[in-house]
Amino acid sequence: MTEPAACVFCRIVEGKEQASFVAQGADALAFLDLHPITEGHTLIVPRKHAASIGEVDEVSAVAMWSLARRVAAALRSSGLRCEALNFFLADGAAAGQDVFHSHLHVIPRWEGDNFGIKFPPHYGAAADRKTLDDVAGRLRKRLA
Numbered sequence: 001m002t003e004p005a006a007c008v009f010c011r012i013v014e015g016k017e018q019a020s021f022v023a024q025g026a027d028a029l030a031f032l033d034l035h036p037i038t039e040g041h042t043l044i045v046p047r048k049h050a051a052s053i054g055e056v057d058e059v060s061a062v063a064m065w066s067l068a069r070r071v072a073a074a075l076r077s078s079g080l081r082c083e084a085l086n087f088f089l090a091d092g093a094a095a096g097q098d099v100f101h102s103h104l105h106v107i108p109r110w111e112g113d114n115f116g117i118k119f120p121p122h123y124g125a126a127a128d129r130k131t132l133d134d135v136a137g138r139l140r141k142r143l144a
């Protein structure tokens with residue numbers, strides 16, 4: 001786990017690193033991605049350092065999603081190109097997380113923007129109900 005002092009997003013939260021802020025709330029803030037996929041690509045981060053979304057406290061997690069929703073509305077009405085949006089959260093290196101301070105991407109999209117999610121070759125066939133029910137049961141036990 002990245003130590004807070006070494007974390008670039010903590011430095012941004014503390015005002016020790018430059019960022020182009022979109023919003024600064026009590027528990028979460030929003031600033032533009034330094035490497036935008038599309039113009040207006042915004043990152044939503046909790047103020048308190050947590051590497052994984054599972055380690056983000058409930059109040060901060062709710063604040064992140066609430067702010068993301070408001071930023072999405074702002075992007076749609078900003079005049080920037082934004083026919084649609086993706087919310088994207090990479091949790092762990094295998095999922096593409098590169099900065100280990102949990103963050104939610106809000107990405108303006110349009111037809112033909114050349115960004116997308118790649119599906120595996122087997123995607124498309126519906127899973128059988130027993131498998132779905134077994135997996136759902138397993139998760140229900142963990143949530144109980």
Ligand SMILES: [Zn+2]
Pocket residue numbers: 004007008009010011048049050100101
């Ligand atoms: Zn951090």
